[in-house]
Amino acid sequence: MFVRRLGPDSVNTALACRSTFACPDIWEMDDGDFAVIGADITEHAGKLPPTAGCAPHERMVRIPRRLLVLAKRAIPDAL
Numbered sequence: 001m002f003v004r005r006l007g008p009d010s011v012n013t014a015l016a017c018r019s020t021f022a023c024p025d026i027w028e029m030d031d032g033d034f035a036v037i038g039a040d041i042t043e044h045a046g047k048l049p050p051t052a053g054c055a056p057h058e059r060m061v062r063i064p065r066r067l068l069v070l071a072k073r074a075i076p077d078a079l
Helices: 042-047 065-075
Strands: 004-005 025-029 034-037
Touching: 025 065
Parallel strands: none
Antiparallel strands: 004 025, 025 034
16 A cells, blocks of 8 residues: 655654654555645645635645655656
């Protein structure tokens, strides 16, 4: 199901989850989709622009900018 991590291992980097109990992560899945682990900020979904939404079965998560920037080179450019 989970093929590879994109970006640094949050347990062994400055994103460390030991001190905050937050372990942000991005994983590529075997079907080509991505799984994102982060702090649940779904409560702020009502503040999204009108063209965006969060369905009842969805959750919005926050991941640190550093994680996404470091994962950038591992994210494919093509579909």
